[in-house]
Amino acid sequence: MPAAPSRAASGSASGLPLFLRAPAAAGGGAIQAKLLSANPARGETGLEFRTSRAGHVRARVYDVRGAVVRVLHDGIAGEGMMRVRWDGRDDSGAEASHGIYFIRVETVDGSSTRKVA
Numbered sequence: 001m002p003a004a005p006s007r008a009a010s011g012s013a014s015g016l017p018l019f020l021r022a023p024a025a026a027g028g029g030a031i032q033a034k035l036l037s038a039n040p041a042r043g044e045t046g047l048e049f050r051t052s053r054a055g056h057v058r059a060r061v062y063d064v065r066g067a068v069v070r071v072l073h074d075g076i077a078g079e080g081m082m083r084v085r086w087d088g089r090d091d092s093g094a095e096a097s098h099g100i101y102f103i104r105v106e107t108v109d110g111s112s113t114r115k116v117a
Contacts (some may be wrong), residue, residue, distance in 0.1 A: 033105055033112035036083070045116055046085035047103050051077060055108030059084040061116075062102045069096055072103070086116075 033049040051057065059072040070091050072084040086103060090096050104113040 031105070031107055031110045031112045033114060035103075035114045035116070036085070044085050044087045045103075046072070046083055047105055047112070047114060048081065048083045049105055049107070049112060050081050051079055051107045052109050054078045057082065057105065057107050059103065059105040061086050061096075062104060063096075064100050064102075069101060077107075 031049055031051075033047045035045065036048060037043065037045040047059065054076065056075070057077040058074050060068050060074075061070040061072065063069050068091075070086060070089065072086055084103070084105065088096055099117075101116045102113050103116055104111065
């Protein structure tokens with residue numbers, strides 16, 4: 001995925017910033033991903049999704065500006081169900097401030113983004 005712009009464009013029907021609406025280069029399509037909990041302030045949250053075959057999986061948390069807050073997974077994963085979890089912390093281990101975040105997962109099958117507030 002190309003580097004995310006520093007500012008998100010608004011005005012989308014999906015409610016997602018432009019930098020998160022583009023499909024992943026790998027599969028090009030959308031995948032079904034279930035948000036585990038919409039509010040990380042009440043504990044951890046994450047995504048559950050299925051891959052049809054083994055391959056590279058990338059899952060990241062972004063803030064509303066498009067900056068990567070946390071890398072949840074970036075490597076090879078097998079076929080089947082997978083969960084990635086976010087404990088509300090950034091890559092340095094500090095608690096992320098309250099606000100809106102997006103968890104984006106990209107697989108060999110495509111991508112999915114979910115809003116976390």
